[in-house]
Amino acid sequence: MTEIDPTTRRRIVDALREQRIETPSWGYGNSGTRFRVFPQPGVPRDPYEKVADAATVHRFTGVTPTVALHIPWDRVDDYAALAGYAAEQGIALGTINANVFQDDDYKLGSVTNPDPAVRRKAIGHLVECIDIMDATGSRDLKLWFSDGTNYPGQDSVRERQDRLADALRQTYDRLTGEQRLLLEYKLFEPAFYMTDVPDWGTAYAHCLDLGERARVVIDTGHHAPGTNIEFIVAFLLRAGKLGGFDFNSRFYADDDLMVGSADPFQLFRIMHEIVLSDALGPRHGVAFMLDQCHNIEPKVQAVIRSVLNVQEATAKALLVDVAALTAAQRSGDVLEANAVLMDAYNTDVRPLLREVRAEMGLDPDPVAAYKRSGHLERVSAERVGGDQAGWGA
Numbered sequence: 001m002t003e004i005d006p007t008t009r010r011r012i013v014d015a016l017r018e019q020r021i022e023t024p025s026w027g028y029g030n031s032g033t034r035f036r037v038f039p040q041p042g043v044p045r046d047p048y049e050k051v052a053d054a055a056t057v058h059r060f061t062g063v064t065p066t067v068a069l070h071i072p073w074d075r076v077d078d079y080a081a082l083a084g085y086a087a088e089q090g091i092a093l094g095t096i097n098a099n100v101f102q103d104d105d106y107k108l109g110s111v112t113n114p115d116p117a118v119r120r121k122a123i124g125h126l127v128e129c130i131d132i133m134d135a136t137g138s139r140d141l142k143l144w145f146s147d148g149t150n151y152p153g154q155d156s157v158r159e160r161q162d163r164l165a166d167a168l169r170q171t172y173d174r175l176t177g178e179q180r181l182l183l184e185y186k187l188f189e190p191a192f193y194m195t196d197v198p199d200w201g202t203a204y205a206h207c208l209d210l211g212e213r214a215r216v217v218i219d220t221g222h223h224a225p226g227t228n229i230e231f232i233v234a235f236l237l238r239a240g241k242l243g244g245f246d247f248n249s250r251f252y253a254d255d256d257l258m259v260g261s262a263d264p265f266q267l268f269r270i271m272h273e274i275v276l277s278d279a280l281g282p283r284h285g286v287a288f289m290l291d292q293c294h295n296i297e298p299k300v301q302a303v304i305r306s307v308l309n310v311q312e313a314t315a316k317a318l319l320v321d322v323a324a325l326t327a328a329q330r331s332g333d334v335l336e337a338n339a340v341l342m343d344a345y346n347t348d349v350r351p352l353l354r355e356v357r358a359e360m361g362l363d364p365d366p367v368a369a370y371k372r373s374g375h376l377e378r379v380s381a382e383r384v385g386g387d388q389a390g391w392g393a
């Protein structure tokens, strides 16, 4: 790595200070697999305590000022009061995630169900989520549908697309002001033969039809092995249709493990496309969210670790010498272009991030500081009978 000049260094430090990552309320609750949920001490008992844990992560990292909610997992009587509590804790409520996948009525689908009454119920929930956004001040509604079929012939693929388009239209038309609709896709599961929103192309086509405020969400765990996710990032950014990420890490399918833990190089390649398109800062409208569950590891600490992983990938992406990269690309110097990229990736950015945190008035080592803080011991004593995250229920 060649020495970076002070102006470039300042630009990188400022970008890292400005970065925002949203943490998921469900990441703080007990979770597991369909085989077993391993309860942990100190886990939140209600949405208020999840918000408190998210605020704790923000206190140690300084870059996670919002927490995403999942409805009905985080249902409360008074959302404005929850938003007020979040503000007292130093954070805000973020993306509202709809849930039309855990009700008996949705066995054959939610918004694509052949029964119009079930479709009405599902759309009613999506609209209710926008009512909640009005109360919380949240900008984004995130939609993931478990809809699909298990057997050839089970239902009409094409009619299900019509029903999906109709539900999305009704939901989109209910948005006001700055509110946005973010559509997530997933390769398969729980439907195994055909999924109604299986890939970014399907999500993109529906978002294009809907309009300006509909964008695609990339959940990094939702692809076939070997999928070039950074290509999808670049394509959607170019089209102005990347709404955000659900970051996590996968080995098999939708594992929801800590982002950047299995393949930090992939995360770097994704962040490189973000940096190249100048889409890192909040004003660009790309939401960087975590969608993770911490089944066997301590949860708050794991969320902090995940945030650091995103920061490290971002810092490396910011270090790429774009002028040298472009020159190598234009002259067809394949190996030099690759070397420029690898040079940035192979740089140890942890000292730089420690400086950034010191500048922000934070402890340079958030994991160590959290462990020293005694938070886990305190909440373990205070909270008895922690809540289940929703998954693995």
Ligand code: PSV
Pocket (backbone or CB within 6 Å): 026, 097, 098, 144, 184, 186, 219, 246, 254, 291, 292, 391
């Ligand atoms: C579905 O697998 C998903 O990725 C969606 O974002 C859900 O809302 C989320 O998981 C819940 O963990």
Ligand code: MN
Pocket (backbone or CB within 6 Å): 144, 184, 219, 246, 291
């Ligand atoms: Mn997701």
Ligand code: MN
Pocket (backbone or CB within 6 Å): 219, 221, 222, 254, 291
């Ligand atoms: Mn998922």
